[in-house]
Amino acid sequence: MKSKCFRIIIVLLTLFLWLTACQADQPVVDEPFADDPSAEEVINIRLPMGFVADPQYAPFYVAQERGYFANAGFVVEFDYSFETDGVALVGANELPFAIVSGEQVLLARAQNIPVVYIMEWFQKFPIAVVSKAESDIFSPEDLHGRSVGLPGFFGASYVGYLGLLAANDLQPEDVNASDIGFNQVESLLADQAEAVVGYANNEPVQLAGQGEAVNVILVSDYIDMVANGIITNETIIAENPKLAERFVRAVLRGLADTLADPDAAFEISKNYVEGLEDGRKPVLEASLPMWQAETLGLTELASWENTQQVLLDAALMDEPVADLTAVFTNDFVLANNE
Template sequence: MKKLVLAFLAFVLAACARFAPLPPTATQAPTAAPLPTAAPLTHVKLAMGYIPDIQFAPFYVAAQKGYFAQQGIDIEFVTMFENDAIPLIGSNDLQFANVSAEQVVQARAQDLPAKYVMKWWEKYPIAIVAKKSSGIAAPSDLAGRKVGLPGLYGASYVGLRALLNSQNIAEGDLQLESIGFTQAEALSAGLVEAAVVYANNEPVKLAAQGEAINVIYVSQFIDLASNGLVTNEQTIKDHPELVRGMVAAVLQGLADTLADPDAAFDLSRKYLTTLTEADAPVARAVLAASIDMWKTDRPGISDKARWETTQATLLDMKLIPSAVDVEQAFTNEFVK
C-alpha cells in the first residue's frame, strides 16, 4: 500500500512539472518589436533680416516651442538684407525669406518667380519721426526740410514716396539725405530734421532716451502690402506641404506672441545674444510696438487692393518698367 501511495505522488509531481512554466533564461527572453523610426526633418534656411532682432519674436517662438519640428522642419535662421535674399529666392538657392511686398513686385517685374505666401505685418511699418521742437507733425510739414533715410531704395524709400504721393507732395520738395541706418543718432544730433524709420523701432528708442517726438505713420495715409513670408514657384510646385508647414508654424508662433508677449520675449532672448539687461526694457517696448502692427482679424491673409496700391507706387517711382499681375505675386492658398 505504501508503495502504491508513493507511486501516485511521483506521478502527480511529474505532471505538475510538465505543465509548470519554465524559469526565464537569457535565450528565452521575449524580443521587443523595433520602434518605428521617425521621419528625418527637412532642413530649411529662412532669411530673417540683417541682424537678429526682437521683432522676429513670432519665428523665435515657433522654433522654441517646436512648431517647425512638428511640421517636419529643421529651421535655421540666417541674416541678410532682403534685397540680397530676393535674388536667391528667385534662383531657388534659398527657399524662404521674410521680405517686404514691394521687393516681391520688383522681383516679378524682373521675371524672378518669387511668391508671397503669408502676410505677417498688418500695418505698413514705415514712419517719419521728428523732434516736437521741429514743428513737423504732418506730411505737409516736410516740405523744404532735411529728411534722412537709409538710401533711395527699400521699404523706407517706397514708404516715403507712397506717403508723399498720397498727399500730392513731390519728392523734390524735400531735402533727402542718405544716412544709412543711423536715423536715431542723426536726428538726435540735429544732422537731419526728420528721419524715415521703422515705426516699431527708432521712435521707441528715441522716446526711451527722453526725446520728445512726433511720429507720422505711413499706414495712416495709405494702405500698402507689408512684410511677410516669401518663397518661389518651384518650391510651391515641388514641396507644397513644406510651404504649408512653414506657414502653419509661423502663424502659430505669431498667435502665441500676441497672446503672451512676456513669454515670447523670454523665449526670444536665446537668439538675441547681444541684448544686455540694461537694453531689455527698450527691446520689450519694441516688441509691444511691433505687436500693435501685427494685430489683425485675418492673420496671414493678403489683400489684393494693397498689392495694387503698392504696384502703383512702384510704377510712379519708375522702380518697375511696367505692371505685373499682382495676383501672381501672392497667394492665400497656404493660409486657408
C-alpha cells in the first residue's frame, strides 16, 4: 500500500514539474484588470492602425503578446484596412481609440469632431525628404528649383513637407513638387524625381536595402510637429476616464519593453506580420529614436502650435481651433508615471 501511494505521489510530482516548465515558456498574463481591480468588464475593441501590418507597430504587438492589453481589460483587434476612418469613428464614439497623426486631430477639431489626443507615440515627426547621394541635396535650401515627388497633396507626408519648407523660408512654388502616389522608391530609382517625401523609417530603409546610397533630410531636425499617437473622444474622457488610462498604460508598457529590448520585440512582431523576415529589422531600428523621450508619451503645446500654424499657412485650416489645449491631454500619461 505504501509503495502504491509513493508511486502516485511521484507521478503527481512529475506532472506538476512538467506543467510548471510549460508555463515558464509562456508570456506572463495576469488576470484581467490586475492593474485596476475597479474595472467592471473585459471589452473587445478594434484599433485602427492607419497602415499595413508592420514592425513599426512592435510596441502594440508586445503589449498584446505579453498580456498588457489583457491585464488592462481589453481584447484588441488590429485593424489595418485603409477604408477605416479612425478619426470619424472615434469622434462618433463608435470606437474608443485609434492611432492618428497630430495634423489629422487638428483638422478634425476644426470640423467640431470631438477627438482628443491622449498619448504621443512618435516624439519626432517621422517624415523625411530622401534623395540619391549623387544629387547633392543635403539641406532644405538645396530643394530650391528641384523636382520632389510626394505620395499626394494630403496627409502627414504633405504636412511634414510643408512644415520643412516653412521652417526654412521656402515657399511651395520654390520647389517643383508632383504627385507620384505611393511609389517613392521606384520613382527615385528611375530618376523620375530628384527627391521624394516619405517616412524616415520606411523609404530610406528600402533604398539602403537595395544598395542605393541616399541623403535624408529629417523634418524633425527643423521643426517640432505632432506625429502619430493615440486618440479617444470627449465622451470617454468625461464618462469613463479609467478606460483611457488603462489603454495608455498598456501601450506605454509595450513601448518601454520595445525600447529596452528591440530584438525581442522584433521576434514578437513575427507573430503579427505575415512573412516578416530579418531583413525588415532596420524598419524597427530606424523607428526607435523617434519614440524615445525622458517621459514616454508626453505631448507639448508648442508642437501643436507649430503644427496648427503649418496647416493655417497652407490654407488647410480656415482658422485656429478655439482652444488648442482642449485638443490634447497629458493626464493619462502622467497618471501612469506617478
